[in-house]
Amino acid sequence: MKTSTKAQIDVVIVGGGPVGLMCACELAQSNIHVIVLERRKERVRHSRALTLHPRTLEIFAMRGILDRFITRGYPLSTAHYAGLETRLDFSRLDTPFAYTLFLPQSITEEILEQRALELGVEIRRQHQLTNLQQTDSQVHLFIENETESYELTANYVIGADGARSLVRTCAEIDFTGSPSTFTAMLGDIILTEPPAERFLQFYNAHGSLLMMLIADGVYRFAMIDPLRYHIPPDVPVTIEELQASIKRITNQTMSIQHAGWLSRVGSTHRQAASYRHKRIFLVGDAAHIHFPAGGQGLNVGLQDAVNLCWKLAAVIQEKAPLHLLDTYHVERHQAGAVLLKETLAQVHLLKDFTESGLALRELMSTLLTIPDVNRRFAEQISGMNVVYPPLPILSAGSLAGHRCPNVDGSLLTGQREQLFTIMQHGHWVLLICGIGKNESLFAQLQPIMKRFQLECLSVDQFPPFLQSQVAVLIRPDGFIAWNTSDESSLIPNIEKTLTDIMLP
Numbered sequence: 001m002k003t004s005t006k007a008q009i010d011v012v013i014v015g016g017g018p019v020g021l022m023c024a025c026e027l028a029q030s031n032i033h034v035i036v037l038e039r040r041k042e043r044v045r046h047s048r049a050l051t052l053h054p055r056t057l058e059i060f061a062m063r064g065i066l067d068r069f070i071t072r073g074y075p076l077s078t079a080h081y082a083g084l085e086t087r088l089d090f091s092r093l094d095t096p097f098a099y100t101l102f103l104p105q106s107i108t109e110e111i112l113e114q115r116a117l118e119l120g121v122e123i124r125r126q127h128q129l130t131n132l133q134q135t136d137s138q139v140h141l142f143i144e145n146e147t148e149s150y151e152l153t154a155n156y157v158i159g160a161d162g163a164r165s166l167v168r169t170c171a172e173i174d175f176t177g178s179p180s181t182f183t184a185m186l187g188d189i190i191l192t193e194p195p196a197e198r199f200l201q202f203y204n205a206h207g208s209l210l211m212m213l214i215a216d217g218v219y220r221f222a223m224i225d226p227l228r229y230h231i232p233p234d235v236p237v238t239i240e241e242l243q244a245s246i247k248r249i250t251n252q253t254m255s256i257q258h259a260g261w262l263s264r265v266g267s268t269h270r271q272a273a274s275y276r277h278k279r280i281f282l283v284g285d286a287a288h289i290h291f292p293a294g295g296q297g298l299n300v301g302l303q304d305a306v307n308l309c310w311k312l313a314a315v316i317q318e319k320a321p322l323h324l325l326d327t328y329h330v331e332r333h334q335a336g337a338v339l340l341k342e343t344l345a346q347v348h349l350l351k352d353f354t355e356s357g358l359a360l361r362e363l364m365s366t367l368l369t370i371p372d373v374n375r376r377f378a379e380q381i382s383g384m385n386v387v388y389p390p391l392p393i394l395s396a397g398s399l400a401g402h403r404c405p406n407v408d409g410s411l412l413t414g415q416r417e418q419l420f421t422i423m424q425h426g427h428w429v430l431l432i433c434g435i436g437k438n439e440s441l442f443a444q445l446q447p448i449m450k451r452f453q454l455e456c457l458s459v460d461q462f463p464p465f466l467q468s469q470v471a472v473l474i475r476p477d478g479f480i481a482w483n484t485s486d487e488s489s490l491i492p493n494i495e496k497t498l499t500d501i502m503l504p
């Protein structure tokens with residue numbers, strides 16, 4: 001084994017799963033030098049996640065890559081909640097993408113990898129992190145591939161290395177939570193006599209079975225059998241036990257012709273006590289794990305990536321103060337905690353097959369027929385109701401921390417554009433409204449826009465959520481940083497706010 005020399009890199013991302021690849025895309029589009037280390041030779045063929053939720057689709061729209069996903073998947077306007085009979089209705093959500101996109105995780109990863117390569121990211125496959133140490137100014141990574149072990153030195157490291165994250169262990173970040181209390185059986189099967197329906201659902205005192213057609217003849221199933229749910233996750237699932245459980249729960253015989261991926265998944269839920277330790281950050285499953293209820297893990301991980309990377313890029317390029325990085329933990333740890341609590345509630349509903357458990361399910365299902373209740377749950381699962389604490393700036397405004405909906409408007413050149421479209425390069429956007437064609441204001445804005453790489457969109461009429469505002473400042477991740485309804489002193493206030501967040 002030979003040892004090669006050290007290198008100096010802005011960011012090393014450990015883990016080339018979906019969240020690591022998203023981080024790579026976000027940083028590379030801001031011209032940050034990134035290397036991705038991935039221990040696997042190839043992408044995993046089977047798919048864990050199958051859904052991309054509305055907020056994730058909005059993010060892809062903001063980066064100009066949504067079509068790549070839309071053309072490979074198909075929209076579903078409803079989603080199940082804990083397998084209850086009443087489904088969540090996404091079609092009433094306030095977004096251009098009021099549906100969940102059915103798309104296997106393997107395709108999501110393929111698209112993100114392609115995008116990262118287009119942006120010039122170096123992805124080192126079969127390179128495994130074996131150890132990591134940080135000083136005040138750098139992080140040293142120890143890596144092995146097939147032929148050598150070597151070291152890299154980076155300014156920052158992102159741990160996107162999944163549930164058993166070595167980055168998290170080396171950074172001595174606690175992963176707190178509770179162990180699994182039951183297991184579910186999951187997998188992809190081909191039946192000898194396929195049913196006529198694309199989607200089947202059984203739930204009764206014997207257990208639960210959800211089945212969904214995911215490819216030609218292939219059904220994804222998720223089954224909870226109370227007679228078998230104490231079997232630990234590392235015990236392989238056999239076709240014989242599957243068939244026996246299916247028979248018990250459905251009272252039908254389903255003959256399995258072929259089983260592809262089969263797995264036993266536990267209900268362990270854990271969250272990293274801190275998403276940052278000095279120069280090391282955790283994202284995705286390295287930061288939070290939970291029972292895969294509601295199809296949220298991948299989606300929340302992608303949202304971690306987008307939250308972190310504009311801040312990290314700005315700090316590396318000396319466009320923002322170091323303390324901006326603290327807001328990553330503040331904002332995303334809170335979102336992760338809500339996710340874990342919400343999936344715990346689903347777990348409770350999913351695994352209780354007693355008389356009282358079934359009664360609770362019926363009650364919850366009835367509650368979901370109330371449109372406002374249904375919408376509240378749909379907003380939670382789809383990532384649409386995340387609200388961050390305001391950034392540490394004075395007078396951030398009443399809407400600071402909220403997601404900004406897409407709006408139409410005119411650039412200062414007069415060209416019509418949409419908010420999501422002009423966010424493609426990850427810049428800040430200033431929305432102004434009700435000011436008309438104010439040439440003097442526009443002239444004063446020009447140098448500020450140049451200095452802070454700010455885009456400006458003049459909107460004829462704000463949607464109800466933004467009504468009564470005259471200016472709204474949008475962060476590169478689509479959340480509102482500052483808003484005002486006061487037209488006087490607009491220019492100095494915008495300048496002051498940007499200077500508080502970013503370095504001039």
Ligand SMILES: Cc1cc2nc3c(=O)[nH]c(=O)nc-3n(C[C@H](O)[C@H](O)[C@H](O)COP(=O)(O)OP(=O)(O)OC[C@H]3O[C@@H](n4cnc5c(N)ncnc54)[C@H](O)[C@@H]3O)c2cc1C
Nearest residue numbers: 015017018019039049050129162284285295296297298299
């Ligand atoms: C059965 C199931 C169904 C699911 N369904 C959904 C769903 O419908 N919707 C949803 O949003 N989520 C779903 N999830 C969750 C989703 O799959 C995960 O949240 C997602 O894969 C997390 O992505 P990640 O990039 O953080 O981690 P991973 O996908 O685990 O990627 C981590 C990567 O790091 C690499 N790595 C690890 N250690 C090292 C090392 N030392 N050196 C180099 N590389 C390393 C690994 O090889 C891996 O490629 C589901 C999960 C399961 C189990």
